[in-house]
Amino acid sequence: MITKAIIPVAGWGTRRLPITKIIEKSMLPVGNRPLVDYSVQELVKAGVKDIYFVISNVEPCQVREFYKDNLALNQYLIERGKEDKLEKAKTLPDDVKVHYVSQDPSSKYGTAVPIALAVEEFSINEPVLVFMGDDFIWNPDGESAASALIKASDGKHSAILGVEIPKENVEKYGVLSVKDGNLTGVVEKPTPKDAPSNLINVSKYIMTPDLLKKIVEYVKNNNFGPTDQEYMVTDPIDDYIKNGGIIKVAPTSGEYLDGGSVEGWLHANNVVCG
Numbered sequence: 001m002i003t004k005a006i007i008p009v010a011g012w013g014t015r016r017l018p019i020t021k022i023i024e025k026s027m028l029p030v031g032n033r034p035l036v037d038y039s040v041q042e043l044v045k046a047g048v049k050d051i052y053f054v055i056s057n058v059e060p061c062q063v064r065e066f067y068k069d070n071l072a073l074n075q076y077l078i079e080r081g082k083e084d085k086l087e088k089a090k091t092l093p094d095d096v097k098v099h100y101v102s103q104d105p106s107s108k109y110g111t112a113v114p115i116a117l118a119v120e121e122f123s124i125n126e127p128v129l130v131f132m133g134d135d136f137i138w139n140p141d142g143e144s145a146a147s148a149l150i151k152a153s154d155g156k157h158s159a160i161l162g163v164e165i166p167k168e169n170v171e172k173y174g175v176l177s178v179k180d181g182n183l184t185g186v187v188e189k190p191t192p193k194d195a196p197s198n199l200i201n202v203s204k205y206i207m208t209p210d211l212l213k214k215i216v217e218y219v220k221n222n223n224f225g226p227t228d229q230e231y232m233v234t235d236p237i238d239d240y241i242k243n244g245g246i247i248k249v250a251p252t253s254g255e256y257l258d259g260g261s262v263e264g265w266l267h268a269n270n271v272v273c274g
Helices: 035-045 062-066 071-079 083-089 112-122 145-153 167-172 209-221 234-242 262-273
Strands: 004-008 050-056 097-103 128-131 135-138 158-164 174-179 182-188 199-207 247-252 255-258
Touching: 004 035, 004 112, 035 128, 035 135, 035 145, 050 062, 050 112, 071 083, 097 112, 112 209, 128 145, 135 199, 135 262, 145 158, 145 199, 145 247, 158 174, 182 234, 199 209, 209 234, 234 247, 255 262
Parallel strands: 004 050, 004 128, 050 097, 158 247
Antiparallel strands: 128 199, 135 255, 158 199, 174 182, 174 199, 182 247
């Protein structure tokens, strides 16, 4: 059973300025919840007991504040006879532990960096779910993204989520190349004619210790400057596959909702609240 999850939520959210001057991107509201909480609640339902947030080294951290008890609020609700609201004010079950590690926004940049940071900081040496903090999969009447990944992994292999979209829309995404249920590569922004499938990469994974080790080595052994390439997690993933590593593909028909752009965030609110 997979009981650990890494969720990167660091970064300035520059595409969403000026609102991200005061609200962290992962905390932008979709309905009555912040973006990141849709993934958190899904992971908890799938059996995750330890959540490792990679946060910015800027205080106060709104993610940290959201996932701890607000004692003043609780006391207010009790004094006003609103005990029925206490459950809504509690964001996590008592048996789920939350851990934090800070990432310096001026240091190495890219999707591989927070994963490597969490693995080293907490000595993670078991399969772990990795979900980014500013998007989620909406599938209220079907299988969750976490459940699909766990099923595909079967407790043995790394896995990647593939979201089904119409093939004519693939040009904006990394598209999964799949053979016999295994990932053979990610093709970035292909034309519909050249796309190997209609499954897009939305950066939701199960990563086994051998893949995590490769990601840590990739970040440690490269020294890209601030204007050079990003430390993209797809680079060590490609290397892992080329060297015989197996990554299972978990398809989902759930809808990918992304809060990184104004249009995506508005659409997410319309879907969830509609």
